[in-house]
Amino acid sequence: MHRQLMKGNEAVVRAAILAGCRAFYGYPITPASEITEAAATLMPKVGGVFVQAESEVAAVNMLYGGSSAGVRCMTASSGPGISLMQEGISYLAGAELPCVIADITRGGPGLGNLGSEQSDYHQVVKGGGNGNYKTLVLAPNSVQEMADLTRLAFELADRYRNPVMLLADGFVGQMMEPVEFAGKALEPGTPSWAVTGERETRGNMITSLHMKFDDLERHVRHLEEKYRCAEQLEARVERSFTRDAEIVLVGYGIVGRILKAVVAEARAAGLRVGLLRPITLYPFPTSEFRAIASHARCVVVVEMSTGQLVDDVRLALNGACPVEFYSRVGGNVPGHDEVMALVTRLAREMDLQARLEEMGVAHA
Amino acid sequence: MKADRGQLRVDENECKGCGLCVEACPPHVIALSEGLNHHGYRTAKYAGEGCTGCGMCWMVCPEPGAVTVLHLVAATVQAGGVECTGN
Amino acid sequence: MPEIGNTYEVAFERPKSMYAQFDRKEDLQHTTHYCAGCGHGQVHKLLAAAIDELGIQDRTVLTSPVGCSVFAYYYFDVGNVQAAHGRAPAVATAIERSRPGATVISYQGDGDLSAIGSAEILHAANRGENITVIFVNNAIYSMTGGQMAPTTLVGQRSTTSPGGRNPATEGYPLRMSELLATLEAPVYIERVGLGDNRQIAQARRAIKRAVENTTKRLGFSMVEVLAPCPTIWKMSPVEAQRWVKDVMEKSYPLGVMRDRVKDAEPKPEPMVAPGLAEIPGLLGIEAAVPGEASRSGHRRRGKAVHLGVRVAGFGGQGVLLLGEVLAEAGLEAGLEVSWLPSYGPEMRSGTSNCHVRLASEPIDTPLVTMPEILVAMNEPSLRKFDASVKAGGWVIYNGEEFPAELMREDVHVLAREFTREAQALGDPRVANMVMLGALLELAGVVKAEAIHKALTKLVKSPKWVELDERALARGRVMAREEREQVSRGCGVMVG
Ligand SMILES: Cc1ncc(C[n+]2csc(CCOP(=O)(O)OP(=O)(O)O)c2C)c(N)n1
Ligand code: SF4
Ligand code: SF4
Numbered sequence: 001m002h003r004q005l006m007k008g009n010e011a012v013v014r015a016a017i018l019a020g021c022r023a024f025y026g027y028p029i030t031p032a033s034e035i036t037e038a039a040a041t042l043m044p045k046v047g048g049v050f051v052q053a054e055s056e057v058a059a060v061n062m063l064y065g066g067s068s069a070g071v072r073c074m075t076a077s078s079g080p081g082i083s084l085m086q087e088g089i090s091y092l093a094g095a096e097l098p099c100v101i102a103d104i105t106r107g108g109p110g111l112g113n114l115g116s117e118q119s120d121y122h123q124v125v126k127g128g129g130n131g132n133y134k135t136l137v138l139a140p141n142s143v144q145e146m147a148d149l150t151r152l153a154f155e156l157a158d159r160y161r162n163p164v165m166l167l168a169d170g171f172v173g174q175m176m177e178p179v180e181f182a183g184k185a186l187e188p189g190t191p192s193w194a195v196t197g198e199r200e201t202r203g204n205m206i207t208s209l210h211m212k213f214d215d216l217e218r219h220v221r222h223l224e225e226k227y228r229c230a231e232q233l234e235a236r237v238e239r240s241f242t243r244d245a246e247i248v249l250v251g252y253g254i255v256g257r258i259l260k261a262v263v264a265e266a267r268a269a270g271l272r273v274g275l276l277r278p279i280t281l282y283p284f285p286t287s288e289f290r291a292i293a294s295h296a297r298c299v300v301v302v303e304m305s306t307g308q309l310v311d312d313v314r315l316a317l318n319g320a321c322p323v324e325f326y327s328r329v330g331g332n333v334p335g336h337d338e339v340m341a342l343v344t345r346l347a348r349e350m351d352l353q354a355r356l357e358e359m360g361v362a363h364a
Numbered sequence: 365m366k367a368d369r370g371q372l373r374v375d376e377n378e379c380k381g382c383g384l385c386v387e388a389c390p391p392h393v394i395a396l397s398e399g400l401n402h403h404g405y406r407t408a409k410y411a412g413e414g415c416t417g418c419g420m421c422w423m424v425c426p427e428p429g430a431v432t433v434l435h436l437v438a439a440t441v442q443a444g445g446v447e448c449t450g451n
Numbered sequence: 452m453p454e455i456g457n458t459y460e461v462a463f464e465r466p467k468s469m470y471a472q473f474d475r476k477e478d479l480q481h482t483t484h485y486c487a488g489c490g491h492g493q494v495h496k497l498l499a500a501a502i503d504e505l506g507i508q509d510r511t512v513l514t515s516p517v518g519c520s521v522f523a524y525y526y527f528d529v530g531n532v533q534a535a536h537g538r539a540p541a542v543a544t545a546i547e548r549s550r551p552g553a554t555v556i557s558y559q560g561d562g563d564l565s566a567i568g569s570a571e572i573l574h575a576a577n578r579g580e581n582i583t584v585i586f587v588n589n590a591i592y593s594m595t596g597g598q599m600a601p602t603t604l605v606g607q608r609s610t611t612s613p614g615g616r617n618p619a620t621e622g623y624p625l626r627m628s629e630l631l632a633t634l635e636a637p638v639y640i641e642r643v644g645l646g647d648n649r650q651i652a653q654a655r656r657a658i659k660r661a662v663e664n665t666t667k668r669l670g671f672s673m674v675e676v677l678a679p680c681p682t683i684w685k686m687s688p689v690e691a692q693r694w695v696k697d698v699m700e701k702s703y704p705l706g707v708m709r710d711r712v713k714d715a716e717p718k719p720e721p722m723v724a725p726g727l728a729e730i731p732g733l734l735g736i737e738a739a740v741p742g743e744a745s746r747s748g749h750r751r752r753g754k755a756v757h758l759g760v761r762v763a764g765f766g767g768q769g770v771l772l773l774g775e776v777l778a779e780a781g782l783e784a785g786l787e788v789s790w791l792p793s794y795g796p797e798m799r800s801g802t803s804n805c806h807v808r809l810a811s812e813p814i815d816t817p818l819v820t821m822p823e824i825l826v827a828m829n830e831p832s833l834r835k836f837d838a839s840v841k842a843g844g845w846v847i848y849n850g851e852e853f854p855a856e857l858m859r860e861d862v863h864v865l866a867r868e869f870t871r872e873a874q875a876l877g878d879p880r881v882a883n884m885v886m887l888g889a890l891l892e893l894a895g896v897v898k899a900e901a902i903h904k905a906l907t908k909l910v911k912s913p914k915w916v917e918l919d920e921r922a923l924a925r926g927r928v929m930a931r932e933e934r935e936q937v938s939r940g941c942g943v944m945v946g
Contacts, residue, residue: 002737002738002739003782004736004737004782005775005778005782005788005790014735014736017734018730018731018734022549022724023545025545042733044722045725045734046724046725046733047721047722047723047725049545049548051545051548051578053541053574054570054571054573054574055570057538057541057570057571058570058571058574059541061535061538061541061542061545061571062541062542063545064532064534064535064538064542064545065514065534065541065542065543065544065545065546066545066546066548066549068532068542068545069545069546069549069550069553071549073545073549088535088538091535095533171818174791174792175789175790175791175817176775176778176789176790176791177788177789177814177817178782178788181731181736184727185727185728185730185731186727187727195530195531195532195546196512196530196550197509197510197511197512197530197546197552197553197555198509198510198552198553199509201530202508202509202528202529202530203528204530204531205475205524205530205531205532205533206531206532206533207531207532207533208533209521209533211477212477254816257815257816257817257818258816258818260815261815261816264815333818335820336816336818336820337820
């Protein structure tokens with residue numbers, strides 16, 4: 001148990017190596033570059049591979065190669081680079097190749113800016129590549145979670161033979177907090193399906209191509225089945241004061257941290273406010289949302305995007321509870337005072353409505 | 365009569381009748397058949413003698429197993445006994 | 452006739468490294484999917500023969516491209532990885548880097564390699580990856596039905612150059628071998644053809660040579676093969692073969708473009724990986740120090756701490772370092788801490804700022820929008836953040852003349868020429884540490900010992916540590932004097 005001060009981006013690489021990752025292929029981009037830089041320094045020390053690729057297109061295809069060879073491998077980028085990786089992510093999912101991809105999100109669209117946004121939710125959670133596939137998505141909110149969820153990402157990638165993405169905003173990547181690396185260094189064995197250039201694996205073949213219609217349908221159904229399993233088993237959330245909450249705040253990553261401060265302040269003011277923070281964005285913690293719908297009177301989704309997570313929240317709630325949405329974009333952060341003002345207004349409205357109901361006045 | 369140094373076998377099931385071996389064969393001892401195989405190709409046919417075993421037809425043939433070339437390793441002359449050995 | 456007794460032995464047959472039956476293929480499992488007379492089939496045979504002759508079937512990994520040869524894995528009884536269009540060199544790179552014992556061969560068409568994959572091949576070659584590239588150039592996109600490729604000849608018709616390739620708008624045939632031969636790293640590049648027996652025999656030698664280089668770990672080798680595509684060219688196989696020799700070869704001269712095989716050094720053997728127990732140390736992960744429980748959780752005794760600091764200045768003033776030392780010292784003192792920088796081009800020019808929190812309880816948000824203490828290292832920073840300081844808080848400003856319009860009734864100010872103080876200490880660059888000293892004095896949250904530990908951790912040179920310590924001490928004195936002068940406490944920050 002020893003905590004040391006470190007940037008989120010630097011923690012990712014250390015956690016990855018401890019999880020047995022031995023290859024990193026990267027292309028620099030703010031605010032993810034420290035991951036690539038740390039990998040350049042650390043991978044050679046542990047006998048791993050580091051390649052600075054000529055583009056994110058090459059980097060993601062190197063992941064395809066490294067994973068084909070049975071090596072735990074990863075890359076990291078930000079919005080524009082993740083867009084370029086979508087081709088490869090589709091191939092990775094299609095060929096059932098495990099790997100980890102970190103997206104330290106910046107502002108968009110296009111070059112946007114270097115500030116922190118959460119506008120990659122759609123392209124990461126919904127997938128930007130072709131075909132019927134999913135990536136598992138983990139959303140850390142602290143340096144500690146950058147480490148813990150990176151380790152988990154490698155486990156899940158192997159368990160489901162699928163790419164796993166770490167979706168963090170620029171803040172989580174750039175900030176320093178104390179972190180403690182749990183667990184021993186792992187040395188994962190070579191999976192039996194890998195192509196390693198040895199006699200035992202000569203009969204192995206990696207492809208995403210299935211020419212016969214029935215073959216492809218069978219393959220896609222198999223992928224679907226895996227995703228259903230993950231949906232049953234892997235959804236994770238952080239709950240804070242949700243049990244009796246009338247207003248439930250929802251946000252992931254850094255927003256989850258800000259909302260936590262709002263909850264503390266609101267509770268101090270006597271308001272029944274709670275926080276539900278999705279840690280996995282896919283699988284989406286649908287049942288957690290269904291559970292709060294039984295008592296919450298309003299769900300407030302806060303995002304650093306014009307509304308991406310909120311779509312999934314609405315789908316999960318399926319009309320069971322009204323949803324309010326608040327956002328800041330462009331590198332701006334939803335201020336804790338701004339959210340507090342919204343919460344106070346909502347509480348007042350709800351209070352008013354309750355009193356009207358008590359008086360027997362129907363409310364339109 | 366001296367034995368041919370080589371022998372050619374064409375797998376009828378694999379030959380696509382492209383004619384590249386016919387063109388490649390230095391002593392011109394390969395031709396395409398008159399009739400068609402069950403895929404509808406006129407397949408390559410060895411004239412029956414004159415193969416030198418050079419392997420040119422094998423090298424130019426795009427099909428992995430359509431052509432097999434053999435070398436003479438021990439020839440029996442009329443009187444019996446080994447006359448020559450191939451390589 | 453006595454021939455009955457003649458003994459023949461098989462001399463040339465189906466290569467061992469090709470399957471006897473193509474089980475991965477849907478039907479017609481005895482023949483390839485290639486058209487009659489296809490150059491791909493010929494190159495497959497030559498490549499398989501090379502693999503056999505070199506005795507490397509078990510260690511060979513073949514990456515197949517997108518194009519007519521996408522199904523190379525139907526035929527080659529070796530490890531197979533099918534890659535996305537044009538990306539095979541990147542895929543092959545990664546396989547080879549992690550499996551240096553493998554002989555990795557990237558098989559690609561001309562559309563795949565010279566158009567969509569032009570970046571991947573260029574950089575794999577430039578890095579000198581230890582792979583063999585078999586580049587089958589048939590001057591056209593065959594699989595998709597005959598569109599123009601970068602390699603299509605001038606005047607050659609295709610479905611997307613129906614009037615013939617016009618160099619004025621479509622450029623000239625791309626000579627990849629020549630292009631790659633301008634690079635330093637490749638050890639062997641040769642262009643061969645399938646135009647007649649002699650050419651084919653040379654193709655066979657070249658392919659074997661390239662693969663052999665890879666088995667010896669000599670670096671990047673590529674063989675470009677001018678290959679017939681009778682179907683798209685709308686020729687008979689024999690006509691197509693002649694066209695390679697009579698027409699194609701004129702645009703693509705055959706020959707060796709690069710041969711540094713003799714002088715090439717094998718790539719170094721990969722290092723022996725360290726034991727798992729050594730890994731945390733190699734990663735700079737600090738082992739727990741016995742008895743040093745203070746860092747392993749938040750401080751439980753002593754007064755509650757809740758301090759939010761904003762540090763701002765111009766890039767180069769040591770704004771981020773100031774914040775980092777403060778955070779590191781807080782951690783040393785057993786507090787929860789967070790440090791959040793502004794990042795990006797701001798780091799290089801213009802302004803720079805960071806948020807620091809020190810608390811006795813877990814920190815919710817690391818953003819400090821209303822700091823208890825603002826350290827403004829220049830005037831623009833002061834103007835930007837002055838209004839955000841919490842009532843009862845402090846502004847530590849690097850300048851004696853505090854702009855009157857920024858004066859606030861509810862905020863304490865320590866305005867001094869810290870840079871001049873630093874200069875007097877020996878280096879103006881320690882102004883940040885003088886200011887940090889003042890901050891620590893005013894906030895009263897971390898002891899000198901913790902600061903010292905933090906400093907020695909973050910600042911490597913003892914000379915600088917010594918100077919920084921003096922700067923910190925000077926800052927403390929300045930703050931103390933100020934506080935005595937106004938004789939107002941600063942309990943606000945530590946409530
Ligand atoms: C990203 C992408 N774009 C386009 C295609 C369609 N496509 C398949 S094969 C091919 C051309 C292949 O030509 P070449 O590399 O010359 O190989 P050949 O078929 O001539 O052997 C194209 C454009 C694809 N599969 N993927
Ligand atoms: S080269 Fe092969 S496929 Fe072509 S005709 Fe000769 S045997 Fe048949
Ligand atoms: S279209 Fe051309 S390249 Fe493709 S299989 Fe047929 S002959 Fe070969």
